[in-house]
Amino acid sequence: MTTTxxxxxxxxxxxxxxxxxxxxxxxxxxxxxxxxxxxxxxxxFSLIMFFIGGAMAMVIRSELAVPGLQFVHPEFFNSMTTMxxxxxVFGAVMPAFVGLANWMIPLMIGAPDMALPxxxxxxFWILPVAFGILLSTxxxxxxxxxxxxxxxxxxxxxxxxxxxxxxxxxxLMGISSIMGAINVIVTIINMRAPDMTLLKMPMFVWMWLITxxxxxxxxxxxxxxxxxxxxxxxxxxxxxxxxxxxxxxxFQHIFWFFGHPEVYIMILPAFGVVxxxxxxxxxxxxxxxxxxxxxGSSIAFLSFIVWAHHMFTVGMPLTGQMFxxxxxxxxxxxxxxxxxxxxxxxxxxxxxxxxxxLFSLAFVFLFTIGGFSGLMLAIAPADIQYHDTYFxxxxxxxxxxxxxxxxxxxxxxxxxPKWTGYYYSEKxxxxxxxxxxxxxxxTFFPQHFLGLAGMPRRIPDYSTQFADFNLVSxxxxxxxxxxxxxxxxxxxxxxxxxxxDDRVWEGAHGLEWTVPSPAxxxxxxxxxxxxxxxEAFE
Amino acid sequence: MDELERKRNIRRTAILVxxxxxxxxxxxxxxxVMRA
Numbered sequence: 001m002t003t004t005x006x007x008x009x010x011x012x013x014x015x016x017x018x019x020x021x022x023x024x025x026x027x028x029x030x031x032x033x034x035x036x037x038x039x040x041x042x043x044x045f046s047l048i049m050f051f052i053g054g055a056m057a058m059v060i061r062s063e064l065a066v067p068g069l070q071f072v073h074p075e076f077f078n079s080m081t082t083m084x085x086x087x088x089v090f091g092a093v094m095p096a097f098v099g100l101a102n103w104m105i106p107l108m109i110g111a112p113d114m115a116l117p118x119x120x121x122x123x124f125w126i127l128p129v130a131f132g133i134l135l136s137t138x139x140x141x142x143x144x145x146x147x148x149x150x151x152x153x154x155x156x157x158x159x160x161x162x163x164x165x166x167x168x169x170x171x172l173m174g175i176s177s178i179m180g181a182i183n184v185i186v187t188i189i190n191m192r193a194p195d196m197t198l199l200k201m202p203m204f205v206w207m208w209l210i211t212x213x214x215x216x217x218x219x220x221x222x223x224x225x226x227x228x229x230x231x232x233x234x235x236x237x238x239x240x241x242x243x244x245x246x247x248x249x250x251f252q253h254i255f256w257f258f259g260h261p262e263v264y265i266m267i268l269p270a271f272g273v274v275x276x277x278x279x280x281x282x283x284x285x286x287x288x289x290x291x292x293x294x295x296g297s298s299i300a301f302l303s304f305i306v307w308a309h310h311m312f313t314v315g316m317p318l319t320g321q322m323f324x325x326x327x328x329x330x331x332x333x334x335x336x337x338x339x340x341x342x343x344x345x346x347x348x349x350x351x352x353x354x355x356x357x358l359f360s361l362a363f364v365f366l367f368t369i370g371g372f373s374g375l376m377l378a379i380a381p382a383d384i385q386y387h388d389t390y391f392x393x394x395x396x397x398x399x400x401x402x403x404x405x406x407x408x409x410x411x412x413x414x415x416x417p418k419w420t421g422y423y424y425s426e427k428x429x430x431x432x433x434x435x436x437x438x439x440x441x442x443t444f445f446p447q448h449f450l451g452l453a454g455m456p457r458r459i460p461d462y463s464t465q466f467a468d469f470n471l472v473s474x475x476x477x478x479x480x481x482x483x484x485x486x487x488x489x490x491x492x493x494x495x496x497x498x499x500x501d502d503r504v505w506e507g508a509h510g511l512e513w514t515v516p517s518p519a520x521x522x523x524x525x526x527x528x529x530x531x532x533x534x535e536a537f538e
Numbered sequence: 539m540d541e542l543e544r545k546r547n548i549r550r551t552a553i554l555v556x557x558x559x560x561x562x563x564x565x566x567x568x569x570x571v572m573r574a
Contacts, residue, residue, distance in 0.1 A: 224564075
């Protein structure tokens, strides 16, 4: 790469040695150091994991459709809830956002690639190994892990042969995430186009920078916690074993010190995606760009001081409860700033409602519902009633499904023409959107009522008083699952539409829209001129 | 910024961030050791 600036983005002005296309066959993917190829692999991997995790959700909802034990043993049911969560969190949502980051961050900041491309290859290829190991536990004596994704001791120590494999796979997922986060930080700090100051960065890049710092701080904490579980099980330590003088509640503190920022790791990039899409389809600049950055940073900071709201019922001093309750409620302020800014961006905009915008609008509405139920759960005395009920399940699924996953879908539709060079079928996209939106609410809204009525989570059977809402929820879940097949159809027909322009969407602004569609294998081999970066920002 | 300097900065940032990650890992295990 040269530092000489030339006119234009120079997508086709390569250094001589880079004037080649991708290698052919398997080698292209196995040894790839190209951010676009690695981004594609992340996205395909996350889609596969989404369907595997989704299939497990179908097992859960089949069993819960009517009272009584129908299809699976209770032990296997517990494995399904555990594996569903681990796969969706670490295998579907996080890799999908890393895939979007890989594809879009270099294009948005005018960099030729990620700063550490070989490490980027490692970050990705560790993941299939990690999840291969995790999924292989389904076939092991004693079954797959069944103690919940939180892996609380001493229950998790009763896992059969799967235990060391669980710990190893979680370590691998952590290593992959940390390497990915290092790459994002190093790329954004060192590879921005000339004159693209930090506050001129697109919001998706900003939210990812904050997310990467969160990952650096908390993934090692999870790794530390599971390392201690491993030594408790096999090396005679008693970090968490009461019989040996250890403290099982300490695990909960350490886990949730990781676990709460993890929630924001899954939602801040979603905020970034939505903050790119709403201005485009409102044909206005993002309202309050800088305040969005400060709000994102505030959310990240606050996420470190609220972890014990997940464990109000373990018994803690009143002052502790008060602190974690009020600190949690404080998060509503920067989150409210964001929601206000999205609405203000749309205010008097020339709005159109293509699929990415529809998913983004649904995100704003439905994520906010998840936020409100989160506020309800933050109230310590109320939480003692809600704790471990389906109200909690409803809350976090509203945050993660019409929250994170809708934002991923929005991003995929938004950037798909830039990736493939063709417009996808808007008709299929909108069908996918409407069916997903209807069924996601049919699935998860009744779970609020189940929880308030006292139905506990993580049970394969329940009292007959919960039968009706469970049946509705299961019908919704199957409808939602089947609706996602439309997305596969959209991808399979992605190159059958009209040829996409460079800018793709009329209202789109940013460096990524200055390169051809589909984006060439090498882009910005010479940095874009400052003027062009500025115009893209304007 | 010349190419050499950029590479040096990339290496420095990467090492710094990796060191922070390692510190969190070891720090929390140390916390467990001291508490147990």
